[in-house]
Amino acid sequence: QQQVKQSPQSLIVQKGGISIINCAYENTAFDYFPWYQQFPGKGPALLIAIRPDVSEKKEGRFTISFNKSAKQFSLHIMDSQPGDSATYFCPGSSASKIIFGSGTRLSIRP
């Protein structure tokens, strides 16, 4: 079964700092590498995604980087804000299953 290895499991960052979350995969059927953001009491929602034909995509303070040879992609949050405090997930695939790891709980200290 496809493993999704997300790191770290939890992260505390000072306001204004850079948050970095990594996702490593084995083989994948994905042609699309997303990060999902989940606030307490809410369902996960797409934050940002990248296609493998590019190595980096930036949307505002959020940047996703893709390293195909290393089989990993990462999320960088610049100028982290308290409102970014949430759990972040990256998905993996196994046959037709879309699976998730345990997520990264990000806390931004004011």
Next chain:
Amino acid sequence: EAQVTQNPRYLITVTGKKLTVTCSQNMNHEYMSWYRQDPGLGLRQIYYSMNVEVTDKGDVPEGYKVSRKEKRNFPLILESPSPNQTSLYFCASSLSPGQGPYNSPLHFGNGTRLTVT
């Protein structure tokens, strides 16, 4: 507004009393899925459906049933709930015609918090 709607949002029940959690999407998505979320375990897939009348097991299907008689609806059925099914449940859907669920984002509902006593 494009959305995935789950009902109810909260449900408290007793062991053995059959229940159904409904899920409906208005985006004409072919792929639908159920997940449960437990502390420290992330999102675990229960069942998924690639299209009408096509369903398959995820990683934790025991104790659950689903059906996909219409494209928009994908109810989750617990025939005889047990306390270990106390969890937060999410329904999700994805556009898949010609693309597959790996090529487009999952849209999640707002969850159903189930407590089985």
